[in-house]
Amino acid sequence: MTKEKTSSADADRLLVKRVQAGDQAAFNALVLKYQQRVLKLVSRYVRDPEEALDVAQEVFIRAYRALKGFRGDSAFYTWLYRIAVNAAKNAIGAATRNPVEGGLDVDDPELMEVQRRMTDEATPERLLYTEELKQTINRAIEELPPELRRAILLREVKGLSYEEIAQVMESPVGTVRSRIFRAREAVAQSIKPLLE
């Protein structure tokens, strides 16, 4: 008999439950998990990096305040995504009321992303950090033993479950779990200096 697994959304739900019980550190775990995604989402709407950061901060604070009423009908990230989009649209309220010249639709994140790239608001320092981080991670992954590299890429890039990876790699699920963990640890060590 296989043990029932907790999905990623279930892990969020457990963290949310802890926040609702008054554990602020559990909310910090949620912020750490979603901070990159939320800022990336907000930056598609809000061009100024400083303002985008303020808006992203506001997103998490609004989420924290509203979390008491969160019943878990949807996944936490789906709920957070809606808060982020609303906050970003509010931040560009004037632009929403008067769409950008050329009829650019601010409701379309893809178009906003194109405009964002065209205006190239990212400073060289910002780009440098992101590029350095990506390169460090890619290099660390290339240097992994083949079975670890394959396991983590099947998980992160292909999105396969441990069961599916076990079938592909013809290995027990426990081995897959261990390989993915060891791959993450090796990569985490390589980016440690960038995070300090």
Added chain:
Amino acid sequence: MSDLLREQLSALMDGELPHEECELLVKRISNSAELARSWHAYHLISDALRDQLAGRDAEQLAPRVREALTEENTGRFHDAGRLRRWSTLAAGVAVLGLAGLAGSLITRHMDSGKVFAPAGANGTGVSNPVHVDWRSEPQPVQAELSRYLMMHDPYGMTPNASEETPRGAATATPPNKATNERQSKYPQF
């Protein structure tokens, strides 16, 4: 922190951890800074591989949110950006309010031709009510301000200068021609 805990953490973020191990681990993430660091690093790696990186700025979010919530819980204002905006707005409103109030008082007092005297300035020690003619028509502020300054000039000429008026206390008599001529000596505001 043991490898086992970090391996559980890795499985948790993939949604592959058995239920019975999950709750305790989530509790540990809340309580262990080291475990939280691994949690952060694993997600950062995941975001990079899935092209979800926003950059270094995003790394400021967790400490900023933590600080804001701590401040909020201790009753302080949470949002630095909003605080800046409100402070600027409040300062602007205060300056405008003060300027308006000053202008209004000067205009009213000077235009009536009966300037106020401090209570008890008649030398009797008994307070007199301040007399202000509120029906007076407003005049240009600059001229009024100059007149006001002139009237409060300790060396200024007043029509009843021979009377024993306490220095600095104004009389209720309108400015005469001599005082009007002195206006040109004062800078226009």
